[in-house]
Amino acid sequence: MKVLVATQKPFSAAxxxxxxxxxxxxxxxxxxxxxxxxxxxxxxxxxDVNAIIIRSDKVTAEVLEAAKNLKIVVRAGAGFDNVDxxxxxxxxxxxxxxxxxxxxxxxxxALGLMVFMARTQFTPATGSELQGxxxxxxxxxxxxxxxGQKAKxxxxxxxxxxxxxxxxxxxxxxxxxxxxxxxxxxxxxxxxIHIPALPATIKSIGYDLITRMPKGATLINxxxxxxxxxxxxxxxxxERQDLKYVSDVMPDNYDVLRExxxxxxxxxxxxxxxxxxxxNMNAGLAAARQICDFFATGNxxxxxxx
Ligand code: 3PG
Numbered sequence: 356m357k358v359l360v361a362t363q364k365p366f367s368a369a370x371x372x373x374x375x376x377x378x379x380x381x382x383x384x385x386x387x388x389x390x391x392x393x394x395x396x397x398x399x400x401x402x403d404v405n406a407i408i409i410r411s412d413k414v415t416a417e418v419l420e421a422a423k424n425l426k427i428v429v430r431a432g433a434g435f436d437n438v439d440x441x442x443x444x445x446x447x448x449x450x451x452x453x454x455x456x457x458x459x460x461x462x463x464x465a466l467g468l469m470v471f472m473a474r475t476q477f478t479p480a481t482g483s484e485l486q487g488x489x490x491x492x493x494x495x496x497x498x499x500x501x502x503g504q505k506a507k508x509x510x511x512x513x514x515x516x517x518x519x520x521x522x523x524x525x526x527x528x529x530x531x532x533x534x535x536x537x538x539x540x541x542x543x544x545x546x547x548i549h550i551p552a553l554p555a556t557i558k559s560i561g562y563d564l565i566t567r568m569p570k571g572a573t574l575i576n577x578x579x580x581x582x583x584x585x586x587x588x589x590x591x592x593x594e595r596q597d598l599k600y601v602s603d604v605m606p607d608n609y610d611v612l613r614e615x616x617x618x619x620x621x622x623x624x625x626x627x628x629x630x631x632x633x634x635n636m637n638a639g640l641a642a643a644r645q646i647c648d649f650f651a652t653g654n655x656x657x658x659x660x661x
Contacts, residue, residue: 457634462501486510491543561587
């Protein structure tokens with residue numbers, strides 16, 4: 356089988372070698388398409404491949420249409436909002452993710468961004484400490500739970516909201532359960548977002564929620580920019596001079612936000628939460644193994660378009 360690794364934002368060289376080794380040791384061929392300039396380059400590269408490993412690369416209906424021999428796409432990472440699941444299912448293509456494999460990297464970045472903002476973006480201005488502050492975690496899954504547990508070690512109080520977990524599970528994960536977004540935002544000095552981008556969550560965080568946050572609060576987004584209502588964010592920051600926003604996913608209106616609100620906002624130029632040597636290795640190798648296992652045994656354990 357021919358496996359394409361299509362990564363506009365490439366894995367580390369060591370991870371690519373590991374992926375290649377696994378694929379070749381299992382008797383398959385591995386081809387690479389890295390740092391491609393246009394989506395058309397991706398479409399052109401899939402014509403004869405049987406499997407694709409991607410990161411945030413866009414597997415659109417056009418890609419699926421062009422990939423006549425495609426059987427499986429593995430998103431090396433957690434979020435699969437970049438894959439057209441309906442089109443994949445219509446083309447009989449199995450889509451998987453690699454849950455948990457890059458969570459630690461994202462969680463560490465969320466904490467780093469919190470410190471960065473608490474210390475006024477590492478300028479000499481007097482900052483504040485995380486100890487004793489309350490952190491709200493919106494969705495207590497693989498990433499959220501790690502953020503909560505690490506923040507607890509820094510002396511923060513943790514609240515978590517997760518409709519898929521019982522109170523007991525949240526407590527076992529080290530947090531105080533909260534049952535509504537209003538309650539969560541209303542009590543959190545720091546609020547870390549870990550919800551996926553879905554029709555129900557897109558633009559779900561806007562003016563009403565953000566302005567519920569206590570004085571001096573910081574909103575941290577290492578999830579997806581789409582979950583923020585950017586106009587609402589702007590309005591909230593304009594009205595509440597004490598609030599801050601930090602994001603690993605640059606908002607479309609970042610230049611305007613930065614100009615207007617200066618050090619109260621920050622966004623990384625390119626999504627970098629999962630961009631560590633360890634996460635590249637964990638997610639990349641897991642993706643390669645899942646593909647080989649799928650071809651050898653039909654294992655669909657991590658399929659997301661069932
Ligand atoms: C994920 O959903 O796993 C993260 O957002 C990482 O995305 P990336 O592989 O494009 O860095």
